[in-house]
Amino acid sequence: MxxxxxxxxxxxxxxxxxxxxxxxxxxxxxxxxxEPVQALGAFASAHPGAKGSRLQHEKLIDFIxxxxxxxxxxxxxxxxxxxxxxxxxxxxxxxxxxxxDFTVTAHDGQLARFRSALVDEQGWLYLETSLGFGLVHTxxxxxxxxxxxxxxxxxxxxxRASLPARYGYCTSPEPPTAxx
Numbered sequence: 001m002x003x004x005x006x007x008x009x010x011x012x013x014x015x016x017x018x019x020x021x022x023x024x025x026x027x028x029x030x031x032x033x034x035e036p037v038q039a040l041g042a043f044a045s046a047h048p049g050a051k052g053s054r055l056q057h058e059k060l061i062d063f064i065x066x067x068x069x070x071x072x073x074x075x076x077x078x079x080x081x082x083x084x085x086x087x088x089x090x091x092x093x094x095x096x097x098x099x100x101d102f103t104v105t106a107h108d109g110q111l112a113r114f115r116s117a118l119v120d121e122q123g124w125l126y127l128e129t130s131l132g133f134g135l136v137h138t139x140x141x142x143x144x145x146x147x148x149x150x151x152x153x154x155x156x157x158x159x160r161a162s163l164p165a166r167y168g169y170c171t172s173p174e175p176p177t178a179x180x
Contacts, residue, residue, distance in 0.1 A: 002066055004081075015082040019175055022064075022078060023051060023088040026135055028095035028107030030055040030064055033088070042172060043088035051090075065108035074164070075173035086173035093169050094134025096127050098143040102152065106131055117144070117153040120160040127153075133167035 023031040023043040033043065033052035041047040055061055067079040068087070076093045077084040087093075095107040104112045104127060112129035119125050125136040125144055136144050147153040164171055 002063070017077075017084040017086060017175065018080075019086045019173060020088065022085050024076075024090065024093075024095070024107075025051065026091040026095065027137055028097075030061055044090045044171060068108060070169065073170060073173075074168040075170045077173070088173075089169070089171040091124075091171075092126065092134040092163070092167075094129070094132050096129070096134050096136045096140070098136060098140040098147070100143055100146075102143065102147045104129055106134070107137075114147075114153060117148060117155045118158040119155055120158055120163075122160065124160065126158070126163070128167070133163070133169070 020038045020043075021033050023033055025031060031043070031052040031054055037049060037052040040050040043051060055064075064078045068076065069079065070076045070093065071084075076087045076089060078087060079085075094112075096112070097105045097107070099105070102114070104114055106112055110131060112127075112131040114127060114129055116128040117125065118128070125141055127134060127136060127144075144153065148155050158166075163169075
């Protein structure tokens with residue numbers, strides 16, 4: 001996490017968290033979701049326009065990715081100074097890029113070590129790695145399939161709906177409800 005972010009957190013410790021305004025799609029792209037976009041439906045829905053505006057500013061994306069982490073409840077967020085901006089996930093918290101030599105890199109550029117490969121009922125390919133659990137980028141499924149075919153990455157079947165609970169992540173964080 002950036003030092004300037006840590007300083008802001010110390011200076012303003014009680015800034016309210018932000019929900020619904022940032023999304024990560026199944027290809028590792030970041031999206032900004034304002035109120036009119038949020039009104040169209042969930043980030044992962046098929047509703048046209050519900051994803052919002054794709055972020056393209058490289059320095060902003062780098063800042064988000066350097067300060068991207070999760071809380072104890074498996075809700076992923078971007079620590080924006082003193083404010084947590086919770087992230088809507090289209091699929092998983094990590095999107096993996098797989099090179100021809102089977103090197104695995106996260107959507108944020110971090111190297112990861114392979115641990116296991118899984119495929120769901122729709123043919124989506126996932127990896128569990130040293131960084132965590134994520135979806136293989138569609139453009140890299142062929143590279144990953146070579147590792148599977150060569151017996152380097154044993155493959156297990158999994159039911160997609162079971163993944164968030166099994167790997168401890170939340171696709172659509174929500175504010176905690178008040179208790180009486």
